[in-house]
Amino acid sequence: MAYAQPSPALPRPTHPMAKTGYGKRAVGDEPPHADTDFAHLCPRDAEFAVFIDHLDDGHAMGHKVIAAEHPRYGQQASRTSLRSLTEAGHLRWIKEHITVEDNSMRWVTRTYWSRTPRSVEWWTEFARERHGRDVTQNHQPGLARTEASAPAPQPVSEAEKPERAELAEQAEQPDSAPEPSAAYRALAGLRAADPRMPLSEAECRALEPLAAEWLSRGATPADMIRALTDGLPPAVANPGGFVRTRLENKMPPQKNDTAETGPGRPLRAKVTRVIMACATCDADERTAKIVRGVCEDCLAEEAELGMTQEDVKKGFEEIAHMGTATARLLKLKLERRTGGPVPDTFRPVPIEDRVHYHYRDNRDRIANGLPPRRWKP
Incomplete structure (x- = not known):
């Protein structure tokens, strides 16, 4: 962590870890x-x-x-x-x-x-x-709830059998236009994500196997679109070739098929x-x-506590101003009494230390929702 002026309070190496998937x-x-x-x-x-x-x-x-x-x-x-x-x-x-x-x-x-x-x-x-x-x-075993089991089939009366048979026959008929795959939809959505990446119907079909391989390796459509549109040049002359190159060069790593097919493999989980x-x-x-x-x-x-973010910020500014002004007045008062500047070695506590203690005490009080204390010379 490259901070030129790091905080005086940093986490220790022994800071506790949360459960897997949390923190x-x-x-x-x-x-x-x-x-x-x-x-x-x-x-x-x-x-x-x-x-x-x-x-x-x-x-x-x-x-x-x-x-x-x-x-x-x-x-x-x-x-x-x-x-x-x-x-x-x-x-x-x-x-x-x-x-x-x-x-x-x-x-x-x-x-x-x-x-x-x-x-x-x-x-x-x-x-x-x-x-x-x-x-x-990134998830722990142990379930909040599980899917309910499928309900038992209800007996069908003789009057309903012809209607049920007609519905089943309609369901078996193939659709004239199959629904496009998630890989195809992601490629078709590139135009909306960035106007510089308009792909034609033929290009989406040709690149669909590469995009499907991305999804099979655990990437989401949003991950793929982000990888294809990040850092684009001002103009893309050949969007189809550009997308193919990025899909090939930025392909996520292949999963371990042996571990996934074994008896002890982790169960797939999805948000x-x-x-x-x-x-x-x-x-x-x-x-x-x-x-x-x-x-x-x-x-x-x-709001009921009366200590908003602006109140806390204002309190710190007032304390800092009060401490600086009071230290200057105390110095002038002591110098008038003694006829000149008084070294800190002649004082029980240096003026700057008293201001620092007062500021630190009131800073902690404000942080805990308490009103600041008045300065007592």
């Missing part, structure tokens, strides 16, 4: 680290942001775990900062419905981290692209539904309205 997950595709990454945040939130940014993927992200590992703040400050980072666009809690090939299903909550603040629209699109992902290696969840409670889009990653009830609770 911190970086969204990826971000610029290199810079000291200005979190300059838009207040000091406390920026410190938590640097702490989280130094965590590896899979590290536990609960506010209690972070508070236990952070040397400067407790659970309340950790919970408040995680919510602030969520509203600022750095964090999102997303619930994913996992369906395993044995028809078992479960809900899991993922924690996604972005060093770059993202908009609500960006996170919405990110969650949408999670749908259909293969998560075979079949994605919904946003609140950063501070168990509510999600099914039961509450999520605004910038936080449900309306939690936002109302924050």
Whole structure:
């Protein structure tokens, strides 16, 4: 982690890991680290942001775990900062419905981290692209529920038999126009993803086997479209040849067929539904309205406490100004009494140290939702 001025509180190597498939997950595709990454945040939130940014993927992200590992703040400050980072666009809690090939299903909550603040629209699109992902290696056994068994067939009366036979005969008749495959639809959708990549009907049919091979190796249509449209030149003279070259050169690695066909292979699992969840409670889009990653009830609770993000930032600015102004006045007062500057060695505690202690004490009080103390010379 290349920070010129790193946070004084960084995670330890012994920071606990979450269960497989849980914990911190970086969204990826971000610029290199810079000291200005979190300059838009207040000091406390920026410190938590640097702490989280130094965590590896899979590290536990609960506010209690972070508070236990952070040397400067407790659970309340950790919970408040995680919510602030969520509203600022750095964090999102997303619930994913996992369906395993044995028809078992479960809900899991993922924690996604972005060093770059993202908009609500960006996170919405990110969650949408999670749908259909293969998560075979990133889910735990143990099910929330399973598919109900098929109902037993009901006896058919003599009057219904001719009608049932007619419906069965219609169902056996082949369709005149078969539905296009997922690989074909992905190739046909390139024109909408980027106007520089219009493929003809013949080109989509010719490239369909290559695209189908991508999907068979675990890639999603969104992955394939992103690989085919990232970093395009200003003009593409031959879209069909360009797509073929990229499909061949960027083909995902072949899966281990031996491991997948053996008796002990992991069951295939796929994300079949994605919904946003609140950063501070168990509510999600099914039961509450999520605004910038936080449900309306939690936002109302924050408003009742009277300590908003702007209040915290203003409090830090006022404390810093008060400390600097008070130190200057105390120095002038002492100099008038003594007839000149007084060295710090003649004082019980240097003025700068008193200002620092006062600022640090009030910073911690504001972080925990308490009003700052007045300066006592």
